[in-house]
Amino acid sequence: MSNVEYSKGLEGVIAAESRICKVDGENGKLYYEGYSIDDLVEHCNFEEVTYLLLYGELPNEGEFSSFQSHMRASRDLSEPIRRMIQEFPNENHPMELLQSVVAYLSGYVEHKIQHSAHCNCRDTLHQVVQLSTVVAAYERYKTGHGYIRPSKSLSHGSNFLFMLTGAEPGELEGRIMDDCLILHAEHGFNASTFTARVVASTISTCYSAISAAIGALFGSLHGGANEKVMAMVDEIGEPSNAAGWVNRTLDEKRKVMGMGHRVYKAKDPRAVIMENYLYQLSEKHGDFRYYEILKEVERAFRDRMEEKGKPIYPNVDFFSGAVYRLLGIPTRLFTPIFAMARASGWLAHVLEQREDNRIYRPKALYVGERDKTVIPIEQR
Ligand SMILES: CC(C)(COP(=O)(O)OP(=O)(O)OC[C@H]1O[C@@H](n2cnc3c(N)ncnc32)[C@H](O)[C@@H]1OP(=O)(O)O)[C@@H](O)C(=O)NCCC(=O)NCCS
Structure with a gap:
């Protein structure tokens, strides 16, 4: 080993x-x-x-x-x-x-x-x-x-x-x-x-x-990005504010939630399906505000990232929060x-x-000290 x-x-x-x-x-x-x-x-x-x-x-x-x-x-x-x-x-x-x-x-x-x-x-x-x-x-x-x-x-x-x-x-x-x-x-x-x-x-x-x-x-590093996406959508408020919001966020070196993935280097296939559901629900509600804000964020973000040669796409969380909200879920x-x-x-x-079980037991790379001598408590 x-x-x-x-x-x-x-x-x-x-x-x-x-x-x-x-x-x-x-x-x-x-x-x-x-x-x-x-x-x-x-x-x-x-x-x-x-x-x-x-x-x-x-x-x-x-x-x-x-x-x-x-x-x-x-x-x-x-x-x-x-x-x-x-x-x-x-x-x-x-x-x-x-x-x-x-x-x-x-x-x-x-x-x-x-x-x-x-x-x-x-x-x-x-x-x-x-x-x-x-x-x-x-x-x-x-x-x-x-x-x-x-x-x-x-x-x-x-x-x-x-x-x-x-x-x-x-x-x-x-x-x-x-x-x-x-x-x-x-x-x-x-x-x-x-x-x-x-x-x-x-x-x-x-x-x-x-x-x-x-x-x-x-x-928060695992679940919960879609909550933050909806906070972003609420803060942006209108599609016309989206590009400015994205530019400011990236200029301040902050992350745009719902974008990027450790494994997917193309658009997350779940995001493609979610986007379609958001479209269908928006159509039924007769209200495309969330959809349009998200599409504007995506466009502005991808433009900025492509300028830097970093093709980063939406992940599943980008559209799912808006889908849940249109389903009436808090x-x-x-x-x-x-x-x-x-x-x-x-x-x-x-x-x-x-x-085919074997107990997981990885090792740590020991970076502590060795061979120290215990000084009795009354002398420390
Ligand atoms: C998911 C995530 C943690 C993956 O991180 P990662 O594996 O380090 O991503 P990459 O290696 O592809 O990142 C490459 C570059 O793009 C930047 N980048 C990646 N995602 C970004 C985002 N959402 N907003 C702004 N910049 C981003 C990284 O900071 C990095 O920049 P650098 O080269 O200047 O350091 C990251 O994309 C992220 O934080 N996304 C937002 C949170 C989110 O939606 N999480 C849900 C995941 S399902």
């Missing part, structure tokens, strides 16, 4: 084999289990994609029907969890709530298998399914409303909007919400997924692994929605880690 080089943040280090996700940064393509994200969004719903991630292949009709009924049967929250949400301190962030609830949900793991490499998580699926109910219930309670029981006849995305508002969403809104979940379900060995795999590698439960992953996603739920979607990918990675 002496030929392994130090790489800060593990950049470029290959830590495991995985068949789940391929991010082709050069060509701006994303694949889950070999299927392109464009194809999945066109032909599948989030539940089907969850099956794909957990079982490695798309289901046939019979398999899908039983998996879907199973997922839908797990949607409702038990009374203790609803109480937990109601009693959650008002000033805390909903990501902290999600983390605690998932840890609490570990009560669903059968006791005898709790600390084994195999558990019944593919059967219960609570940690994937119930996150959306928790997020919706949190918002209902926070705004002084009551809990809305999930519907079993709606897709995962439509049901989320239904639990949030009490009204069944339109066909367009429901489909876009479900597709947004597909687009965020998986993205390779990012920080939260790696966290889930590290925890799984100790033969801890899938609930502990997902709870830890939520903690990693909470950090900003504080943007990162929890990311977690709701990514839970499928995290669980897929936990299961894959267990197939």
Whole structure:
């Protein structure tokens, strides 16, 4: 192992084999289990994609029907969890709530298998399914409303909007919400997924692994850029202010949120799909203000970057915040929605880690002192 080089943040280090996700940064393509994200969004719903991630292949009709009924049967929250949400301190962030609830949900793991490499998580699926109910219930309670029981006849995305508002969403809104979940379900060995795999590698439960992953996603370097994009849109106010705002921001050496990506060197394929959804929703609302501001920001930013020979494109967060806002979702739920979607990918990675497990144990490059002598406390 002496030929392994130090790489800060593990950049470029290959830590495991995985068949789940391929991010082709050069060509701006994303694949889950070999299927392109464009194809999945066109032909599948989030539940089907969850099956794909957990079982490695798309289901046939019979398999899908039983998996879907199973997922839908797990949607409702038990009374203790609803109480937990109601009693959650008002000033805390909903990501902290999600983390605690998932840890609490570990009560669903059968006791005898709790600390084994195999558990019944593919059967219960609570940690994937119930996150959306928790997020919706949190918002209902926070705004002084009551809990809305999930519907079993709606897709995962439509049901989320239904639990949030009490009204069944339109066909367009429901489909876009479900597709947004597909687009965020998986993205390779990012920080939260790696966290889930590290925890799984100790033969801890899938609930502990997902709870830890939520903690990693909470950090502002990982989740949350779409919240900042919407703050930018609000500050810009009108499309005609966008170019000036971008120029000032870049002159002050500040980052334009939602632009650039560590892996994609072409336009993020999820951003292409999100942009189209934003257009469709803007058309339905008869209001293109967010769309036009974002397109002006993109144009001004790309012009400045191309002058410097840096082709930098929008990432998934650039359009997603505006899409959520037009779906009537408050900003504080943007990162929890990311977690709701990514839970499928995290669980897929936990299961894959267990197939051929070895505990993660990297080394640190020691830069401290050596051979120091302890001076007794009274002489220090
Ligand atoms: C995502 C991100 C962290 C990737 O950073 P990275 O891997 O260092 O990006 P690159 O190596 O491609 O950056 C190349 C150059 O472009 C600049 N750049 C990259 N993204 C930029 C942005 N959004 N705004 C302004 N400048 C940017 C970098 O500062 C760097 O400049 P330098 O060569 O003068 O140092 C970065 O693009 C960023 O902070 N984006 C905004 C936040 C965001 O949207 N995050 C969500 C990611 S899904």
